[in-house]
Amino acid sequence: MTDKTPYRLSRDAFGRLVYTGPDGETQVGIVPARAFPITAPDHGLALIDPNGHELAWIDRLDDVPRDMRELVEAELASREFMPEISRIQDVSNYATPSTWYVETDRGKTAFILKGEEYIRRLTPPALLITDSHGIHFLIRDRYALDHHSRRILDRFL
Numbered sequence: 001m002t003d004k005t006p007y008r009l010s011r012d013a014f015g016r017l018v019y020t021g022p023d024g025e026t027q028v029g030i031v032p033a034r035a036f037p038i039t040a041p042d043h044g045l046a047l048i049d050p051n052g053h054e055l056a057w058i059d060r061l062d063d064v065p066r067d068m069r070e071l072v073e074a075e076l077a078s079r080e081f082m083p084e085i086s087r088i089q090d091v092s093n094y095a096t097p098s099t100w101y102v103e104t105d106r107g108k109t110a111f112i113l114k115g116e117e118y119i120r121r122l123t124p125p126a127l128l129i130t131d132s133h134g135i136h137f138l139i140r141d142r143y144a145l146d147h148h149s150r151r152i153l154d155r156f157l
Helices: 066-079 147-156
Strands: 008-011 017-020 026-028 031-034 043-048 054-060 085-091 098-104 107-113 119-121 127-130 136-139
Touching (some): 031 066, 085 147
Antiparallel strands (some): 008 017, 043 054, 085 098
């Protein structure tokens, strides 16, 4: 334990995150959760036990010792999968459900949009689109998309 953080993080033999508190008691299966995953991803993280109780709060991820920060970042990366849409190439039709053909920061893909209600407005101008499998696609700035993409998107908003 360090003077800055009264707890330690490690991994067990099964790869699960282990929290060791100031009293030496351990909790296995800890999950880090971001308070604001899109607008402030490195500010405000909670370490949650398997029962949903908060064990520790991290104001800034940069303030955590490097070895523990790497564990938290690796855990977050394994849990969070949110491709960012950079271009909407086409849609199968303008009624839902429809298949969207998009380019993301992780490559080209297609997904099914079940209904307009699965496009959620975030802090302007961001949007979060949830596909039929529950995967979230982020449009960080809908006004920064090309004209073709904006025209398609406007039909669903």
